[in-house]
Amino acid sequence: MTTSAELIEMSERRSAHNYHPLPVVIHEAHGAWVTDVEGKRYLDCLSGYSSLNFGHGHPKIIEAAQEQLKNLTLTSRAFYHDQFAQFCAGLGDLTGKDMILPMNTGAEAVETAIKVARKWGYEVKGVEPDQANIIVMEGNFHGRTTTIVSFSTDPEAHDNFGPFTPGFRLVPYGSAEAIRRAVDANTVAVLVEPIQGEAGVLVPADGYLGEIRELCTAQGILMIADEVQSGLGRTGQTFACDFEGVVPDIYVLGKALGGGVVPVSAIAANRDVLGVIHPGQHGSTFGGNPLACAVGIAVIELLNTGEFQARAAKLGEVLHARLRELVGRGVVEVRGRGLWAGVDIDPEVATGREMSKALMARSVLAKDTHGSTIRLAPPIVISEDDLVWAVNQLSDALYEFSQA
Structure with a gap:
């Protein structure tokens, strides 16, 4: 051995x-x-x-994966498959959103949310081309892709990986007033972790998420909640945002959505936001694959019990x-x-x-x-x-x- x-x-x-x-x-x-x-x-x-x-x-998740492995694992999004509709509908119902855009990893989902927010800003809000900015938090962790580490304040994740992607404004985590001061006519979104995990499981003061929601609504910008780690039951609610009764414009989900079996991530938003994406503008060969969807359906069913x-x-x-x-x-x-x-x-x-x-x-x-x-x-x-x-x-x- x-x-x-x-x-x-x-x-x-x-x-x-x-x-x-x-x-x-x-x-x-x-x-x-x-x-x-x-x-x-x-x-x-x-x-x-x-x-x-x-x-x-978990027996239910493993059974779903095993059954799907016997039938079909990948089609690419060039074709429909028989697990896709139920996964999207189930996750849409869980989040209370009209539409789902499935990907694989949490970082991919964050990148997807950034792209959608920018496109929404140009086509719906009317921001001038290439001028959109997104407000992000100090101490954030949203992944390690090049765009995401562009606004990381962790030297290990950030240093020596430039040149960096522009278009982000850093503010202190936990201060709604700092967000308010950073907003301008070109701001399209606020990207926030309801609880900052990598930073040490930092829980903001009560009311913080609610203030962000009110500010985003008043300013006509999108609230993006990265619930990759905090979501899907971990905190004692389906989403950490639920503790303040806050519903973001975009949920970013991952990790537990794959049940520990396969990488599954997604963003969830209403049609007035996700409707800006059209064929050829964003995608993934493996995103929303049959195996991932079958596992995701099992996870959603477990969450629907509330247990x-x-x-x-x-x-x-x-x-x-x-x-x-x-x-x-x-x-x-x-x-x-x-x-x-x-x-x-x-x-x-x-x-x-x-x-x-x-x-x-x-x-x-x-x-x-x-x-x-x-x-x-x-x-x-x-x-x-x-x-x-x-x-x-x-x-x-x-x-x-x-x-x-």
């Missing part, structure tokens, strides 16, 4: 170092638990950055209550909503990377971001006992560091 060490060495030698994984090699997974090549089990508290909201190998949203809300209360007990005991601050938390470790105790490795040694998989912050986002199917056990492992690891 090839060992973890051998597989890690080969991976490091033969692949680009665009990630810094923890030294674990996963072989199989079920529900909230994964097993490495040596047979050691770990509780997954990252969920593929919220791609696995429904857990590893996962309710479970994330209930278990989220347990998670955050337990984590708050650690503040002052090696934890500086805890943020988040539902089954999603950013935990700031005291830099005097450990870095986020060190804490993630300590948790891995205790059979809990989590990941660091921005120095001393770790993110916890277990699958929504996790049991309460397992969730409490995971937080106990963090507590024990903190104690060990404090005694070192």
